[in-house]
Amino acid sequence: MNIPFNTLKPLYEAHGAEYREAAVRVLDSGWYVLGKETGAFEEEFAAFAGSSYCVGLNSGLDALSLALRALGTGPGDEVIVPANTYIATALAVTANGAVPVFVDSDEYHCIDAGRIEEAVTSKTRCILPVHLYGQACDMGAVMRAAEKHGLFVAEDCAQSHGAAWEGKLSGTFGNIGCFSFFPTKNIGAFGDAGAVVTDDAALADKVRMLRNYGSRKKYYNEIPGVNSRLDEIQAALLRVRLKHADEILETRKRIAETYLRLLRNERIALPRVRAGASHTWHLFAIECGRRDELQLFLRENGIETQIHYPVPPYLSDVYSHMNLTRTSFPTASLQADRVLSLPLYHGMSEEDINHVAETVNRFR
Template sequence: MKIMANRLDRGFETYQEEFENKALEVLRSGWYVLGNEVRSFEEEFAQYLDAKYCVGLASGLDALWIAFRVLGIGKGDEVIVQGNTYIASVMGITINGATPVFVEPDEYNNIDASKIEEKITEKTKAILVVHLYGQASKMDEVVRIAQKYNLRLVEDCAQSHGACFNGKMTGTFGDIGCFSFYPSKNLGAFGDAGAIVTNNSKIAEDVRIFRNYGSEKRYHNKVVGANSRLDEMQAGLLRVRLKHIQEITEEREKICNRYLDRLRNTLFELPKVRENATTVWHQFVIHCSRRDELMEYLKENDIGTIIHYPIPPHLSEAYQYLGLEEGVLPITEKFAKEVLSLPLYTGMTKKEQDYVIEKLNEFGK
């Protein structure tokens, strides 16, 4: 039996007729940019999150860098962010000329809120929280710190569509919530797509203008903006998937609960879920000190896995200019050497799950 780390075809096949009908509807409409599908998705996604405004964009990275741009954060400013995130989180900061200040993760793989205050300086202007692997961060403490120091709060929700802390959706705690709808996400499009969510009407309007060449109306450009528009096809297909997001989340939860219940090998550590937080299980990530050996063993048994992420941003070639050498973030660097994402996707059969569980329990025996 061959098990892939992720399969997008199963997610398509589950709702194939709805996706195909929507695609034809969009094609036949004759309107392909900033039309009814985008407006409707923005309204429906905002309603789902219990937020006031959603603005569709071309990608999750665009959501991040445009968020900091419209907040006026740039050269000379510092933004606090966890060290073990995907590099796009950091790019959202540095594209604007600001400097990332890294904080170590906690045992839940998210930012260690107890270590944020010690990183705050006169240059600190914002905190970027990343709800990694689908689990909500400790937002009560993060919000308290942001308010205490009058800092902007941006949330990277690329992996946390629908995750909550104390019953409140991720993406609605701060000034801006940034979402990616890359095809592998729980709420995935069929290409690049993203959005910004906010409860601030001015921020929403600024983003709408900025995404469309800085134009409030055609040929009247208020600012030097970008071309970052969620297109009609992706918005329409996202509307289909959004209708089923609850059942998609519940299916992933069932798969991950089977992993939690049946994986008993003490050579690796299973993920923990924080009190008062929920996870939508974008990834099921274990920690193993023999990670590379385990990965090779699973490969030999036709089980695919992924490392999220093998190189911390501060050690990447792209950020050598920050002058941060190996050893400066020991927990982040340790995680990068031991995390491994197990197979997890819509339509994963019990037979496939059982095979993965069996082989993992046999590792090292």
């Protein structure tokens, strides 16, 4: 029995006719960039995300980078980011000429909100928490720190579509929420795509200008912008994805809950959900002190897994000039050595889930 880490085809095939109809509709329309589909998707995604405005972009990295730029981030500024995240979070800060200031993880793999204040300096402009693996951060504590020090908050929601903290959706706490629709994300496109959501009309307007060469009116350029426009085909396909969001999130939850029920091995720590947080299970990351042996054992038994992330951003070559070490962030370093993400995808049968759980349970 071979179980991949992920496969995207079953989710496409579940509503294949709708995706094909949407793609052909755009092809037949003769209009391919910034049109009706993008506008409709922006309205629908804003409603899904619980925000007033959405601006569709090329990628999650662009969403983060343009959000920070719209908040005025530039050279000389610092942005507080979690030590454990995908590199894009930190790169978005660097792309604006600012410095990412890392804060260690808590036991839920998110930023340790209790340590944010230690990282605040006179240069801090913004806090950039990441709702990692699909679980919302402790946004109460993040917002208290931001309010106390007068900081902006941009949320990295690349992995947390639909996740909430105390009933309020991720992406709606700070000034702006940044989403990725990379195909493997819970709400995924069929290529690169991203978006920001906000309740601030002026901020939305700024990102809208930035994504289109800094212009509101064609050939009249007000600020140095980029080309980061969500195209019509991705927008149309994402509208179909969004229609099925409840089913997608429900399926992931069912698989995760089955794992939580079946996995029993004292060598393994199961993912924990913080009281007050909801988890949308973008990733099901267990921890194991002998992680590499476990990964090999699973591979020998036909089960593919992945590590999120083997090299945390503060140890990656791109930030080697900061001279940070494993001891700089002991919790994140330990987690990077121990985490292992199990297969979790639409179309996984009960038999597949049982096989993964039984095999993990057999690891000695």
